[in-house]
Amino acid sequence: MDTRRLKDLIARKLMFMLCIGILSIVFLIAVGLYIRSLPILVRSGIRDILFSSLWRPTEGRFGLAAFVAGTVWVTTISMVIAIPLGIFTALYLSEYCHKRTRELVKPVIDVLAGISPVIYGFWGMVTIVPLVRDHIMPFCVGHFPFFPFLSDNYTGFCVLTAGIVLAVMVLPIIIAIAEEVLSGVPFSMREASLALGATKWQTVKGVVLKKARPGIFAAVILGLSRAFGETMAVLMVAGCAMHVIPRSLFDPAYPLPALIANTYGEMMSIPLYDAAVLLAALMLFLVTVLFNIVGWKILGRMEDEA
Amino acid sequence: MDRRNLEEGFFKIIMAGSAIITVMSLIFILSTVFIKGLPALSIDMIIKTPQGGYYIGREGGILNAILGSLAIGTGATALALAVSLPVVFYLHIYRRKKSKFSKMVRFFLDVLWGVPSIVYGAFGFTVMIFFGLKASLIAGIFTVALLIIPIMARSIDETLRMIPFEMNESCLALGSTRWELAAKVITRQAFPGILTAALISFGRGIGDAASVLFTAGFTDYIPYSLFKPVATLPLAIFFQLGTPFPEVRQRGYASALVLTLLILAVSVVARLMSKKFVRNIIK
Numbered sequence: 299m300d301t302r303r304l305k306d307l308i309a310r311k312l313m314f315m316l317c318i319g320i321l322s323i324v325f326l327i328a329v330g331l332y333i334r335s336l337p338i339l340v341r342s343g344i345r346d347i348l349f350s351s352l353w354r355p356t357e358g359r360f361g362l363a364a365f366v367a368g369t370v371w372v373t374t375i376s377m378v379i380a381i382p383l384g385i386f387t388a389l390y391l392s393e394y395c396h397k398r399t400r401e402l403v404k405p406v407i408d409v410l411a412g413i414s415p416v417i418y419g420f421w422g423m424v425t426i427v428p429l430v431r432d433h434i435m436p437f438c439v440g441h442f443p444f445f446p447f448l449s450d451n452y453t454g455f456c457v458l459t460a461g462i463v464l465a466v467m468v469l470p471i472i473i474a475i476a477e478e479v480l481s482g483v484p485f486s487m488r489e490a491s492l493a494l495g496a497t498k499w500q501t502v503k504g505v506v507l508k509k510a511r512p513g514i515f516a517a518v519i520l521g522l523s524r525a526f527g528e529t530m531a532v533l534m535v536a537g538c539a540m541h542v543i544p545r546s547l548f549d550p551a552y553p554l555p556a557l558i559a560n561t562y563g564e565m566m567s568i569p570l571y572d573a574a575v576l577l578a579a580l581m582l583f584l585v586t587v588l589f590n591i592v593g594w595k596i597l598g599r600m601e602d603e604a
Numbered sequence: 605m606d607r608r609n610l611e612e613g614f615f616k617i618i619m620a621g622s623a624i625i626t627v628m629s630l631i632f633i634l635s636t637v638f639i640k641g642l643p644a645l646s647i648d649m650i651i652k653t654p655q656g657g658y659y660i661g662r663e664g665g666i667l668n669a670i671l672g673s674l675a676i677g678t679g680a681t682a683l684a685l686a687v688s689l690p691v692v693f694y695l696h697i698y699r700r701k702k703s704k705f706s707k708m709v710r711f712f713l714d715v716l717w718g719v720p721s722i723v724y725g726a727f728g729f730t731v732m733i734f735f736g737l738k739a740s741l742i743a744g745i746f747t748v749a750l751l752i753i754p755i756m757a758r759s760i761d762e763t764l765r766m767i768p769f770e771m772n773e774s775c776l777a778l779g780s781t782r783w784e785l786a787a788k789v790i791t792r793q794a795f796p797g798i799l800t801a802a803l804i805s806f807g808r809g810i811g812d813a814a815s816v817l818f819t820a821g822f823t824d825y826i827p828y829s830l831f832k833p834v835a836t837l838p839l840a841i842f843f844q845l846g847t848p849f850p851e852v853r854q855r856g857y858a859s860a861l862v863l864t865l866l867i868l869a870v871s872v873v874a875r876l877m878s879k880k881f882v883r884n885i886i887k
Contacts, residue, residue: 530813
C-alpha cells in the first residue's frame with residue numbers, strides 16, 4: 299500500500315473514532331453523574347428526595363421539591379412571555395415584513411443569542427429588579443390581592459423577574475427555529491390559499507401555521523429546555539435564598555441549576571452533599587435531553603418530508 | 605371595513621409589536637451595559653490585577669479575569685476545532701449524505717447543543733474527581749470545549765453543505781484520496797465558514813460562567829500554569845456584583861462592559877472575516 303492510501307486509511311479510522319467519541323459523550327455524562335449521585339439514591343430513594351422540601355444538608359436531609367418547584371415556576375413564567383412574543387416575531391419576519399427589515403433584524407437576534415448569561419443577569423439586576431419592586435409589585439398587590447400576586451417579599455428578586463430575564467434569553471432560540479420552519483412552508487400552498495380569496499392573515503392562520511405547527515411546537519420545546527437549564531442569570535435575579543416552594547409571582551425562587559451553581563464551595567465538606575447536588579445535575583440533564591430529543595426528532599421529520 | 609380586514613390589521617399590529625419588543629430588548633440590554641459601565645471604566649481596570657482588599661473597594665483591576673477568559677477561550681476553541689473538524693469532515697466525505705450513521709451523529713450533536721452549561725460543569729467536576737485533579741486552566745478548557753463542540757460542529761456542518769457536490773466528485777475523479785480531498789480542497793473552500801464557526805464558539809466560550817465555576821475556579825493571579833486555577837470574566841462580574849460595596853459593584857458594571865465589548869468585537873470580526881475570505885472561494 300502506498301503512503302497516500304495509508305494516510306487516507308489512518309485519517310478515516312481516527313475520524314471515525316472521534317465520531318464514536320461524540321456519540322458516547324451523552325452516555326458518559328449520564329453514567330458519570332449517575333455514579334456520583336448513587337450514594338444518596340441508595341440512602342433516601344428518589345421519591346423521598348423529589349417530594350420532600352426539607353433541605354438541611356448538615357442534618358442529612360436533601361429534599362429537592364422546593365428547587366424543582368422553583369424551576370417549574372420560573373420556566374412557566376418565561377414561557378408565558380416568550381412563546382407569544384417569539385412566534386409573533388417569527389411570523390412577522392417570515393410572512394409580513396420587508397426583506398430589508400428581515401436582513402436587519404436577523405443579526406439583532408444573533409447578537410441577542412450570543413450575549414453572555416451573566417450580562418443578562420446584570421441587566422436584570424439593574425433594570426428589571428427595580429421595575430418589579432417599585433412598579434409592578436405595588437400595583438399588582440394593590441389591585442389584585444389574591445393568588446398569584448400576594449407576597450411579602452419586597453426585594454424585587456423573584457419569580458417574575460427571573461421569568462422576564464429568561465424570556466428574553468430564550469427568545470432568539472424560539473424565533474430562529476420558528477422562522478426557519480415557517481420559511482420552509484412551500485410558497486405554492488400560500489398562493490393556492492390567496493387565489494381562493496383568503497386574506498393574508500387567513501392564509502397565515504389557516505395554511506402556514508397549520509403546516510408549520512409541529513415545527514413551532516419543536517421551537518417552543520427547545521426554548522423551554524434552554525430556560526429550564528439556564529443558570530447564572532437566574533441565580534442573579536431569582537433571589538435564591540430560601541428553600542421554600544414559591545407561592546406567588548413575587549416570591550423568591552431557587553431553581554435547580556442555581557442550587558448546583560451555588561454549592562460549588564461547600565459541597566465537598568458535608569457527606570452526601572455532592573451526591574445530592576450531582577443528582578440535581580443528572581435530573582437537569584435527563585429532562586433537557588428528553589426535550590431536545592423530542593424537539594429535534596420533530597424538526598428532522600419535517601426536513602425529511604420537505 | 606369588514607371583520608376579516610379588522611382581524612388582519614389587529615394581528616399585524618401584534619406581530620410588528622412583538623418584533624419591535626424583541627429588537628428593543630437588545631437595545632435596552634446594550635444601552636444598560638454602556639450607561640452603567642462607561643462611567644466606571646478606567647485604564648486601571650484592564651491593566652491591573654486585583655491588589656490586596658480589591659473586593660472591599662481597594663486598588664486593582666480585572667486583568668487576571670480578562671487573560672484567564674482569553675486563555676480558556678483560545679484553548680477550548682482549539683480543542684473543539686480539533687474534534688469538530690474531523691467529525692464533520694468524516695460525515696461529509698467518508699459517509700453518504702443520508703447515511704444512518706451521519707444522521708445519528710448529527711442528532712447527538714443537536715441534543716448535546718441543548719444540554720445546559722451547568723451540566724457540563726458538573727460533569728467536568730465528576731471527571732476531575734475521577735482523575736484526582738483540582739480546579740485548573742486545563743479542566744476549564746476541557747469543559748468549555750465540550751460545551752462549544754456542538755455549536756462549532758453544527759456551524760461547520762452548515763458550511764460544508766454549501767460546497768457544490770461536483771467539486772468533490774471532480775477532485776476524486778482526478779485520483780485524489782478522500783483525505784486529500786478533505787485536507788487540500790474542502791478545508792480551503794470552507795475556510796471562511798470554519799473561521800466564523802470558530803469565532804462564534806470562542807465568543808460563546810468566553811461568555812459562559814456556569815461551566816467554569818467548578819472546573820476553572822478563581823484566582824487573583826494572571827494564568828501561568830495549565831494546572832493552576834484561572835479567573836474568568838463572567839465569574840469576576842458575578843462576584844463583584846454580589847458584594848455589598850458600591851465601589852466594587854461599579855467595577856462589576858465596568859467588567860460587564862468589557863465582556864460585552866469583547867463578545868461584540870468577536871462577532872463583528874467573524875462577520876468581516878467571512879466576507880474577506882470569500883473571494884478565495886471557487887464558486
